């Protein structure tokens with residue numbers, strides 16, 4: 001046996017069998033070097049007469065996780081992945097692919113260009129391209145229908161969903177499932193080809209059964225569910241071309257792929273992909289996290305129960321404290337309902353749920369039950385005195401080294417930590433409701449928080465399958481501080497002439513999951529009301545105050561939970577609240593405001609400018625580490641349109657100069673609210689971008 005190359009692509013030959021090992025850690029991305037190596041290997045083996053069969057497999061944990069996303073946006077370098085796939089398919093000698101770990105996007109395309117595919121049981125396959133704003137551009141839209149049929153190919157390609165080996169086998173995307181080491185399986189499978197035990201065939205030579213009904217159904221569905229997105233519609237067009245001869249279909253795919261690559265949505269979605277990973281790069285990353293096996297949760301309301309559910313689903317033992325038995329029972333029933341939801345969604349087996357409830361979850365009315373807990377998270381009422389009381393009690397009860405965390409969404413974590421004798425063990429872990437569903441976790445680092453505590457927060461987030469973002473202490477941290485400004489801008493628009501419905505519609509048309517007024521109704525208008533009352537004594541006289549939300553709360557309308565807020569939540573759907581429209585008219589009249597109309601563009605321009613303005617001051621204040629951290633907070637916690645990449649990515653797309661111009665124009669109306677942050681002026685003057693500051 002000879003190992004002819006120690007590079008990313010190495011060949012090992014054994015008589016008539018050649019094995020190609022791909023070794024490009026961590027995920028064997030099809031970078032330029034890997035692509036070039038694969039073509040070189042094909043050329044070498046084509047002319048090695050002793051070799052009769054070729055098998056490709058991946059080293060490490062995976063086959064190929066796709067094209068190298070880091071190369072997107074750079075000048076393309078030959079050979080492109082489509083050429084690599086075509087070269088593999090064109091081989092005279094049979095080529096098989098052995099798939100383990102992930103065969104995603106370009107990885108699956110390489111596999112489909114081979115003449116047979118063997119899967120290992122833990123394999124995940126899929127076409128995530130659409131989630132990156134592109135389409136499978138290396139023959140995936142042409143070869144998947146040839147193997148799995150148009151309907152199944154459309155489903156995989158337009159959703160980006162990932163499936164396992166069994167499902168791949170059922171769809172004929174793989175030919176066999178074998179258990180063992182990828183190299184050994186490659187060797188055996190190659191021998192099987194030689195022995196006539198494994199059939200091989202070029203995918204491109206297969207015919208596609210036309211399915212116009214499936215194409216039309218996919219188009220109609222996407223028009224309804226994804227009208228704002230560019231790539232899914234192009235995916236359908238590309239798959240529709242698969243009934244043409246291969247070369248023609250591939251040419252159509254290439255043209256549509258280029259359209260996607262040139263779309264700003266592609267840049268936004270890829271930025272979102274990297275944002276999810278960039279946020280883990282924190283100064284404390286090298287610290288060893290503390291052990292967290294048992295967690296105490298204080299408060300069994302929606303938030304506390306959501307946190308408990310999230311921890312239980314991750315295999316952590318939870319003790320939940322409430323003030324009396326009745327409240328504890330209520331908390332328990334919410335956790336049970338949440339877990340039942342997980343069972344219904346297929347995320348949890350019913351017997352596992354029963355085991356969790358009997359072995360890993362308990363309730364108490366006595367904080368002494370937390371004596372041995374590794375971490376206690378309080379999710380009690382948002383009131384500084386209440387929180388201080390909780391923390392001083394925990395300080396007296398919890399073991400040394402236990403982590404004391406607050407889930408406060410606004411309050412000063414330094415002040416809370418100061419009531420304990422162990423401020424180094426105090427941290428903010430700000431979950432978002434519903435906490436067992438929402439992916440964002442703000443890890444709020446107070447002045448004295450120990451570095452290993454920060455690392456523990458991030459490790460816990462990973463375990464809970466959440467995205468942690470490091471934040472400093474200020475009123476509202478990253479997310480809610482921006483939200484306050486966002487909501488104020490929306491309130492000013494409402495006061496000056498736009499209706500809550502018009503504002504929400506403008507934002508949802510822009511791509512937000514929900515508009516600001518629907519969000520307030522969902523969160524509960526009483527929460528903002530309490531915060532406004534708390535801040536009233538310190539509110540500067542120059543600040544413009546919109547009394548409409550207070551007037552709504554005075555009626556006892558707190559949003560969804562009371563059936564009424566900015567909107568009415570009736571059996572026949574959600575409609576504008578006519579009484580709120582009356583309140584708005586009254587308040588405008590009192591303030592002497594003649595309402596004017598706002599176009600959708602003006603609404604979104606003002607709101608986006610307000611968001612970016614506050615986000616920039618957050619950066620200046622050092623509350624967020626980098627612009628991309630702010631993007632992650634808004635993408636994963638606030639329903640910001642993913643295809644726009646987050647507020648700071650959007651700021652770069654708008655341009656600092658234009659943002660400064662807008663703020664200066666708006667400040668003619670309200671110079672207190674609209675102020676140009678120094679950093680934005682600097683970027684406008686120097687031609688710099690926020691992206692330059694992502695490190």
Ligand code: 3H9
Nearest residue numbers: 029065066067068069070081104105106128136137138277
């Ligand atoms: C495509 O294939 C287009 C084609 O149709 C071709 C057209 C011509 N490239 O997620 P992790 C990095 S589009 C470059 O933390 P995990 C990632 O940034 C592509 N880098 O690990 C991270 O780097 P760092 C379609 C990539 O174990 C490190 O690898 N494919 C790529 O939790 C570890 O990643 C996809 O969309 C990449 N393709 O999950 C697959 N993938 O350490 C995207 C990862 O510096 N990838 N990195 O932060 C994934 O879904 C997950 O990474 C995977 C591993 C499941 C593979």
